[in-house]
Amino acid sequence: MLNKGGNRDTTRLLMDRSVPGRVGVVTPGLDVPAAPLPDAAYLRDDLPLPEVSEPEVVQYFTSLSQLNFSIDTHFYPLGSCTMKYNPKINDEVAFLPGFAGIHPQQPAEQSQGALELLYRLQDFLTEVTGMAATSLATLAGAHGELGGVLMMRAYHLARGDSGRTKMGIPDSAHGTNPASAAMAGFDVVTIPSDADGNTDLVALREIATDDLAGVMITLPSTLGLFDTNILEVCQIVHECGGLVYGDGANMNALLGRAKLGELGFDVCHLNLHKTFSTPHGGGGPGAGPVCCVENLAPYLAAPVVAVNDAGEYSLAEPDQSIGKISGFHGNFGVLVRAYTYIRTLGAAGLLSISGNAVLNANYIMESLKDIYELPYDRTCMHEVVFSADRQRERGVSGLEVAKRLLDYGFHAPTMYFPLIVHEALMIEPTESETMETLDAFIDALRLIDSEATAEPELVQHAPHTTPVSRLDEATAARRPVLRWEAAAD
Numbered sequence: 001m002l003n004k005g006g007n008r009d010t011t012r013l014l015m016d017r018s019v020p021g022r023v024g025v026v027t028p029g030l031d032v033p034a035a036p037l038p039d040a041a042y043l044r045d046d047l048p049l050p051e052v053s054e055p056e057v058v059q060y061f062t063s064l065s066q067l068n069f070s071i072d073t074h075f076y077p078l079g080s081c082t083m084k085y086n087p088k089i090n091d092e093v094a095f096l097p098g099f100a101g102i103h104p105q106q107p108a109e110q111s112q113g114a115l116e117l118l119y120r121l122q123d124f125l126t127e128v129t130g131m132a133a134t135s136l137a138t139l140a141g142a143h144g145e146l147g148g149v150l151m152m153r154a155y156h157l158a159r160g161d162s163g164r165t166k167m168g169i170p171d172s173a174h175g176t177n178p179a180s181a182a183m184a185g186f187d188v189v190t191i192p193s194d195a196d197g198n199t200d201l202v203a204l205r206e207i208a209t210d211d212l213a214g215v216m217i218t219l220p221s222t223l224g225l226f227d228t229n230i231l232e233v234c235q236i237v238h239e240c241g242g243l244v245y246g247d248g249a250n251m252n253a254l255l256g257r258a259k260l261g262e263l264g265f266d267v268c269h270l271n272l273h274k275t276f277s278t279p280h281g282g283g284g285p286g287a288g289p290v291c292c293v294e295n296l297a298p299y300l301a302a303p304v305v306a307v308n309d310a311g312e313y314s315l316a317e318p319d320q321s322i323g324k325i326s327g328f329h330g331n332f333g334v335l336v337r338a339y340t341y342i343r344t345l346g347a348a349g350l351l352s353i354s355g356n357a358v359l360n361a362n363y364i365m366e367s368l369k370d371i372y373e374l375p376y377d378r379t380c381m382h383e384v385v386f387s388a389d390r391q392r393e394r395g396v397s398g399l400e401v402a403k404r405l406l407d408y409g410f411h412a413p414t415m416y417f418p419l420i421v422h423e424a425l426m427i428e429p430t431e432s433e434t435m436e437t438l439d440a441f442i443d444a445l446r447l448i449d450s451e452a453t454a455e456p457e458l459v460q461h462a463p464h465t466t467p468v469s470r471l472d473e474a475t476a477a478r479r480p481v482l483r484w485e486a487a488a489d
């Protein structure tokens with residue numbers, strides 16, 4: 001059977017290629033007495049198993065593994081996700097038997113090396129964020145947010161300050177922020193962005209009263225912008241007795257240049273599976289450590305790793321900890337990868353990450369802003385948010401532009417987010433791509449814009465070269481088809 005491109009379709013389901021009597025593996029003859037089979041009632045003659053050769057099995061699974069776009073095969077500028085290259089050395093270190101084979105219940109005296117690694121990682125992340133303490137227990141960005149806002153709640157309650165029910169969140173924040181705040185029992189109050197894309201200080205002052213528990217600020221914001229009001233934001237919130245949460249998922253933009261703790265944030269999380277290069281997508285695994293100032297350290301999620309004067313490492317529960325919110329010590333393999341990544345790069349390497357990530361995004365911004373609408377025309381951070389409004393006027397939506405990029409061999413950018421930008425296309429090139437790749441990507445977007453004028457149908461029905469084209473992503477995620485079923489004939 002040939003596929004759309006006229007090639008032999010190696011992804012055709014194994015069941016559909018089955019030929020009676022074809023054999024892939026021959027098992028050796030019995031050299032022990034045959035055991036009796038179970039009752040005939042438990043045996044099936046009609047079990048549909050594919051009869052295929054070994055090479056067919058290998059071709060089938062290898063082809064399937066190559067159908068997706070991946071960071072190792074394509075440029076993947078998915079905004080807000082930091083889909084950058086994950087150095088293979090990180091995996092190799094995580095696979096070392098002493099790390100990969102360790103049992104989470106192993107006593108501390110038998111796992112000193114692993115605990116030391118966690119302890120050092122806590123220190124590195126504390127340093128990177130300019131905070132005082134870190135817990136590695138939380139397993140994702142959103143999970144870190146939940147841990148962080150539960151700490152804010154515990155802090156206020158421990159001081160007998162029980163009237164702080166509100167959490168202020170800018171409309172440019174990541175969508176997980178309001179969800180985490182609501183989950184921790186807060187009423188979410190949305191703070192609008194001002195005309196430049198910063199937090200609107202007038203609106204913030206209005207809600208900065210004694211019922212404000214705090215605010216959650218994504219920095220850089222999901223507009224890819226550094227909020228130049230940030231010092232005032234922290235000051236206003238602190239003056240009314242509130243705390244400032246920093247969503248540091250996009251630390252790729254700030255590494256080595258700005259520390260949330262020094263800007264006035266009280267607690268934040270990092271996404272190790274973005275900034276610190278663990279592969280992600282498909283739901284994990286990840287790690288979202290929480291870092292905080294001295295005042296909040298007693299509330300960190302357990303366990304944290306401590307060391308005594310004799311240099312012995314142990315797991316500890318901070319005095320007034322919000323408790324355990326994950327199993328064991330967090331996602332250990334991800335933590336080993338982050339540690340390896342940081343040690344491989346050193347301070348100078350971390351600094352060059354943010355430098356190149358921001359340079360690459362600004363290069364794309366400057367190279368395309370004559371053609372794609374740029375709603376906030378100012379220096380961007382690690383990502384740039386365009387609007388496809390001008391293409392929309394010619395009947396081509398942001399989604400269609402993004403899908404057409406697949407035909408040119410690029411993963412689509414993030415679409416329709418942030419919500420405050422119409423027809424948003426959010427592009428995050430990361431630091432790991434070459435200028436040649438960025439130029440090819442820019443060329444493709446310019447070409448798609450001319451196609452929108454000359455041949456809009458071409459863009460409207462893209463992609464044309466992928467094995468499947470428009471998927472219903474929500475249904476695919478909620479009701480995945482995981483079993484083969486015979487086609488009705």
Ligand SMILES: *Cc1c(COP(=O)(O)O)cnc(C)c1O
Nearest residue numbers: 080140141142174176218247249
């Ligand atoms: C990715 C992201 C999150 C959520 O992280 P998860 O690990 O997917 O839960 C939160 N905030 C921002 C700004 C992000 O980019």
